[in-house]
Amino acid sequence: xxxxxxxxxxxxxxxxxxxxxxxxxxxxxxxxxxxxxxxxxxxxxxxxxxxxxxxxxxxxxxxxxxxxxxxxxxxxxxxxxxxxxxxxxxxxxxxxxxxxxxxxxxxxxxxxxxxxxxxx
Numbered sequence: 001x002x003x004x005x006x007x008x009x010x011x012x013x014x015x016x017x018x019x020x021x022x023x024x025x026x027x028x029x030x031x032x033x034x035x036x037x038x039x040x041x042x043x044x045x046x047x048x049x050x051x052x053x054x055x056x057x058x059x060x061x062x063x064x065x066x067x068x069x070x071x072x073x074x075x076x077x078x079x080x081x082x083x084x085x086x087x088x089x090x091x092x093x094x095x096x097x098x099x100x101x102x103x104x105x106x107x108x109x110x111x112x113x114x115x116x117x118x119x120x
Contacts, residue, residue, distance in 0.1 A: 002044060002086050002113035003093035007102040009080035014051045029101040037083065037096065046083030077106040084113060 016026045030048075037043050049055075057068045080102065087093050090110070097108040 001089065002084055002115075003090070004109075004111050004113055005046075005083045005085060005093065005097050005100065006079055006109040006111070007081045007083075007100055008077040008106040008108065009102055010077055010106045013080065013102070013105050014078070017051075026101075033100055036099070037085070040096075042085040042087050042092075042096065044084040044086050046081065048081035049079060052078040080106075 013026075016022045019026075034046075037046075053070050055070060057070075059066045059068075083096075085093060085096060087096070090112075093110050097103060097110045100108050102108050
């Protein structure tokens with residue numbers, strides 16, 4: 001079964017990515033996690049994302065496009081990246097989520113991937 005692991009990060013986590021003193025440890029943790037996931041053969045796809053301030057949100061209202069720079073939600077944590085994994089069950093997906101560096105500083109949402117069934 002396929003699950004998406006949505007990796008959330010705090011503002012501090014995003015700042016750590018580019019801090020010369022802290023970035024090596026930050027990236028070492030992610031490197032180990034990503035390599036372990038790929039070695040297990042469970043990864044279908046996944047990427048890290050640029051910081052939330054680089055995002056743009058689009059909404060349609062009354063047929064008109066509304067565009068907002070940066071993250072739409074004002075939260076303590078923002079989406080930092082994701083993996084789609086193919087594992088036997090939710091317990092296995094949760095085990096992979098718990099190993100993520102994001103699990104110790106923010107959170108990892110685990111959600112089954114929706115499988116669209118062809119129309120009859």
